[in-house]
Amino acid sequence: MRQRDTKKILIDDIKKEFNMYISFTDQHCPNRRIMKKLSAPTSGEHAKHHTFTAPSLSKVFEEFEKHHD
Numbered sequence: 001m002r003q004r005d006t007k008k009i010l011i012d013d014i015k016k017e018f019n020m021y022i023s024f025t026d027q028h029c030p031n032r033r034i035m036k037k038l039s040a041p042t043s044g045e046h047a048k049h050h051t052f053t054a055p056s057l058s059k060v061f062e063e064f065e066k067h068h069d
Contacts, residue, residue, distance in 0.1 A: 011061060011064065014061075015061060
């Protein structure tokens with residue numbers, strides 16, 4: 001197996017795990033924002049830098065895939 005194939009498989013595994021986590025959290029904690037850091041401020045301009053959501057993670061994967069082809 002080539003190195004690129006291995007990286008692709010790893011990325012797919014991480015995505016699958018993350019999506020499972022998101023759906024579990026949505027089911028069991030519907031009122032919580034996903035992946036919010038506990039120490040994050042809850043409002044204001046600074047707060048948005050501390051919130052990690054599924055769409056922003058997708059962007060991270062896209063960038064990773066671009067640079068690791």
